[in-house]
Amino acid sequence: MLVDQRSNITDLFCDPFPGTSWLLPPDFPLMDQLDSFNREHERCYGTMLKNHAINSTKIPSHLYIHLFSGYRDHDKMFFCEADQTLIGKVPWLVVKSNLYFVPSLWLISSFQTELIKLFPQKDTVFHNLARYLLHPTNQVWGMVTRSYNAYLARADERLGIQVRVFSRRAEYSDNLKNMFWERPSSTGEIIEVYQPSGERVQQTDKKLHNQKALAEMYLLSLTDKLVTSAWSTFGYIAQGLGGIKPWILYKPENYTTPDPPCVRAMSMEPCFLRAPLYGCEDKTATDTGKIVPFVRHCEDWIPGLKLVDAPDNNQLLDATPSVSKESGKTVDKLVGGLLAIGFDEDSCLSRYQSSLYRKPSPYKPSQYLISKLRSYEMLHKRCGPGTDAYKKATKNLGHGDEDHARTSTDESCQYIVCVPLRGLGNRVLGLTSLFLYALLTERVMLVDQRKDISDLFCEPFPGSSWLLPLDFPLTDQLDSFNLKHSRCYGTMLRNHDINSSTIPSHLYLHLLHDGGDYTKIFFCEKDQSVIRKVPWLVVKSNLYFIPSLWLIPSFQTELIKLFPQKDTVFHHLSRYLLHPTNQVWGMVTRSYNTYLARADERLGIQVRVYSRPAGYLQHVMDQIVACTQREKLLPEIAAAQEEESQPSGDRFQQVDEKIHEQKALAEIFLLSLTDKLVTTAWSTFGYVAQGLGGLKPWILYKPEYYNTDTDPPCVRDFSMEPCFLKPTLYGCEAKTEITVPFVRHCEDRTWGVKLVDSQD
Numbered sequence: 001m002l003v004d005q006r007s008n009i010t011d012l013f014c015d016p017f018p019g020t021s022w023l024l025p026p027d028f029p030l031m032d033q034l035d036s037f038n039r040e041h042e043r044c045y046g047t048m049l050k051n052h053a054i055n056s057t058k059i060p061s062h063l064y065i066h067l068f069s070g071y072r073d074h075d076k077m078f079f080c081e082a083d084q085t086l087i088g089k090v091p092w093l094v095v096k097s098n099l100y101f102v103p104s105l106w107l108i109s110s111f112q113t114e115l116i117k118l119f120p121q122k123d124t125v126f127h128n129l130a131r132y133l134l135h136p137t138n139q140v141w142g143m144v145t146r147s148y149n150a151y152l153a154r155a156d157e158r159l160g161i162q163v164r165v166f167s168r169r170a171e172y173s174d175n176l177k178n179m180f181w182e183r184p185s186s187t188g189e190i191i192e193v194y195q196p197s198g199e200r201v202q203q204t205d206k207k208l209h210n211q212k213a214l215a216e217m218y219l220l221s222l223t224d225k226l227v228t229s230a231w232s233t234f235g236y237i238a239q240g241l242g243g244i245k246p247w248i249l250y251k252p253e254n255y256t257t258p259d260p261p262c263v264r265a266m267s268m269e270p271c272f273l274r275a276p277l278y279g280c281e282d283k284t285a286t287d288t289g290k291i292v293p294f295v296r297h298c299e300d301w302i303p304g305l306k307l308v309d310a311p312d313n314n315q316l317l318d319a320t321p322s323v324s325k326e327s328g329k330t331v332d333k334l335v336g337g338l339l340a341i342g343f344d345e346d347s348c349l350s351r352y353q354s355s356l357y358r359k360p361s362p363y364k365p366s367q368y369l370i371s372k373l374r375s376y377e378m379l380h381k382r383c384g385p386g387t388d389a390y391k392k393a394t395k396n397l398g399h400g401d402e403d404h405a406r407t408s409t410d411e412s413c414q415y416i417v418c419v420p421l422r423g424l425g426n427r428v429l430g431l432t433s434l435f436l437y438a439l440l441t442e443r444v445m446l447v448d449q450r451k452d453i454s455d456l457f458c459e460p461f462p463g464s465s466w467l468l469p470l471d472f473p474l475t476d477q478l479d480s481f482n483l484k485h486s487r488c489y490g491t492m493l494r495n496h497d498i499n500s501s502t503i504p505s506h507l508y509l510h511l512l513h514d515g516g517d518y519t520k521i522f523f524c525e526k527d528q529s530v531i532r533k534v535p536w537l538v539v540k541s542n543l544y545f546i547p548s549l550w551l552i553p554s555f556q557t558e559l560i561k562l563f564p565q566k567d568t569v570f571h572h573l574s575r576y577l578l579h580p581t582n583q584v585w586g587m588v589t590r591s592y593n594t595y596l597a598r599a600d601e602r603l604g605i606q607v608r609v610y611s612r613p614a615g616y617l618q619h620v621m622d623q624i625v626a627c628t629q630r631e632k633l634l635p636e637i638a639a640a641q642e643e644e645s646q647p648s649g650d651r652f653q654q655v656d657e658k659i660h661e662q663k664a665l666a667e668i669f670l671l672s673l674t675d676k677l678v679t680t681a682w683s684t685f686g687y688v689a690q691g692l693g694g695l696k697p698w699i700l701y702k703p704e705y706y707n708t709d710t711d712p713p714c715v716r717d718f719s720m721e722p723c724f725l726k727p728t729l730y731g732c733e734a735k736t737e738i739t740v741p742f743v744r745h746c747e748d749r750t751w752g753v754k755l756v757d758s759q760d
Helices: 031-036 045-050 073-079 081-087 109-118 122-133 138-152 171-182 207-221 233-242 310-315 349-357 367-383 388-394 402-407 424-441 475-480 489-494 517-523 525-531 553-562 566-577 582-596 618-630 658-672 684-693
Strands: 062-067 092-097 159-161 225-229 247-249 262-264 295-297 305-307 414-420 443-447 506-511 536-541 603-605 676-680 698-700 714-716 743-745 753-755
Touching: 045 062, 045 073, 045 081, 062 073, 073 081, 081 109, 122 233, 122 305, 138 207, 159 207, 207 233, 225 233, 262 582, 349 582, 367 388, 367 424, 367 443, 367 553, 414 424, 424 443, 424 536, 424 553, 424 566, 424 658, 424 684, 489 506, 489 517, 489 525, 506 517, 517 525, 525 553, 566 684, 566 753, 582 658, 603 618, 603 658, 618 676, 618 698, 618 714, 658 684, 676 684
Parallel strands: 062 092, 159 225, 225 247, 414 443, 414 536, 506 536, 603 676, 676 698
Antiparallel strands: 247 262, 295 305, 698 714, 743 753
C-alpha cells in the first residue's frame, strides 16, 4: 500500500513501516492522472463492467476502484467474489475511498477464513489496525499531550462528548460548563468541561485544522466513556482507537430532541455508511446485515453495516428485528412487488427499511394488484400536477362555465381530491379508502396538503406528486364544502340538480360520520354510473368505507381479482401507500432499538379512553389486565425481565398539531411491529396498526357505564381489516340485509361492517 502524499499526510502521521516509506513517490507515472480518476473514467472498474471492457482474458495494467459515498451498483461489484477473482489479477489498483468498507470484506468468501484467523474478536479490526498504522507526528502529539496534561490528567474519570451538527460550535461545551458551574452536581463531584480547538467549521485539507482535528480524536480516544454523534466518522475513529463502545446521539430532525436521545453502540467498530444493501448472487435480495452473525446493521444508520463480536450477539442491542436473525434471512425490499423501484432511498428511509423490522407477511399481494398499481403510477405520472393534462383539466374549473369545462377536460384524466379530516387514524382510513376508489375508477388521487400531510408521509408514487397544488382553482372553496353545499351530491340529488344528462364539472362527496341517507346513496350502482362521468370529485372522509365498495356489483368482480384474500385490502394498500417521513421514521427506529429490539416477543397494547373528563380509570386498567392474562398474552405475575414502554406519553388527542401527529404515527407503526396486539373498541388508531402489521387483535370491549366491568374483557377479532363504523345499514334496491359472505358485522361495533376472508 502506497499513499498519495499530496494531501499533506506527512503533517499528520509518521511512517508506519520500518525501513521503508508508505508514501507514493512524486514521479509515479500515473501521478498526473490521479485527480482525473472518477466513476465515469474509462479505467474505473464499474465503468469497465458496464461497458463490458474487462473480463478474465482482458486484464489491464492498472484499474481505478471508486469506493466513494456516491458510488454506483457497478462500483459495488468490488465486494463480490467473482469480481475479486478478476481484480486480483490486476498489477496496479488506484483506489479513492472515504468509507470504512471493512464489514463488506467479511462477506467475501475467499477473505472470510483469513479474516477470522486475523481477528478472532471480530469487533477489534479498526482498534488493532489503527493502533498499528496511525501514529501522530510530533507536532500533533504535542497538541495531544499538552491538552491532556493541562485538563485531563488529574481527573478521576474522563467523559468524551463529540458533537457534530455539521458545524463545530463552542456553545455546546460552554452550556455544559455553565450548567455545572451554576449548580452543583447531585453527587458532589466537581465537573470540568473543556473543548480543545474551538474551531467552528470543518476545513478539509487545511493543514493546521486537520492537525487540531486529529489531536481531538486522540484526546477523545483517551477518555473512559464516550458520547458521539450519529454518522460521524470523527467519532468512529475516536471510539475505535480507544476501544470504546460509545453512546450515540441520534440525529435530530427539524430542530426537535430525539426520544430517546441516544443509544449504546453494540460495537466499537466504525459503521460502513454506504454499504451494499444486498448480496451479490442472490436473486431474492439477501440483506447484507443478516448473511453472517458478525456483520449487523448500525444503530445510527440502519442501512449501514458494522462488525460485532459474534459470541455476544444475543446480548447486543439490535438495530434490526430479532425475528430475522438467522444467517441468510432474506428481506423483501419491495414488499412482494407492491413497491416500485426508482425512488431516492435517502429521502424516504422507511419505504425500503420497513421490511428490516417486520416479520415477512404471510399475505402475498396478487399479481393483478401489482399490475394495477404499476398502471396507476403511469396514469398519475401522465395526469398529475405539472402535466399538460392537469393544466388542461383545471383551466376553467370553478368558473361556472359547465359546458366549456366539460368539453375542455381530457376525458382520459379524471381526478379525486382527498380532504382528510379529524384524527390521524380517521384520516389514514379515509385516505386509503379513497385510493382504492381511485384505483377502481381510474382517477388520479390528489391530497389536500394544507393539513401537513407532507410532515407525516413520503410521496408514494414515483416521478409525480400526490399533493394537490396550492393554486388549485377550488382551494378557497374546500373548507366550505359540507352536507348543505350546492355541489354536494346528496344536496343535488335532493334538489334534482343532477342526472345522467346534467353532469357538473366537479362534485363534492360527503363521506363523513355525520352523512345522511342521501350521502349513502354514493354506494349504489346507478349512482356510481352518474358519478363516474364527473371529471373532478372532491371528497371529505374520515371513514374506512371500503367494505361497502364490495357491495357495488360493478366493482365486485374487479375487487375479487385484486384481493383474492378479501381481508388483506388495508394490509396491502397501507404498505404501498403509507411511508413515514424520515423524522417520523427516526422516532420509530429509536424507540424500537431502545425498547423492543432485544425482546423475544412483543405485545402491543393500544388504549383509548372515551370518558369525560379523560384520565386514568381503574376499571380500564383492570380490564387490560383481565384481557391479557385471560388470553395468556401476559403471565399471571410479570417476570422481572419484562419491560413496558409507552413511547410518546401524550395524554390527549390533539388533532392537526404537527409534532403530536408525528408522534401518533410513530406509535401506530411501533404497534404494527409487535407480534400480538390488544386494541380498543372503535379506535381507528388501533385499526391502522393492526392492518399495517397484518395482525388480528384482541379487542377491549367498550365499557357501557363509567364503573362497570366488562365480562369478557376482550374478544379476538376475526379479521385484520378495519371496521366501517358508519355504514349504510341497508342495500340500495330495498335490500334489508347484507348478502355476501365476505362482509360481516364488526366485533366491536355490531352495526359496523368489515371484510373477512370468505373461506373463514
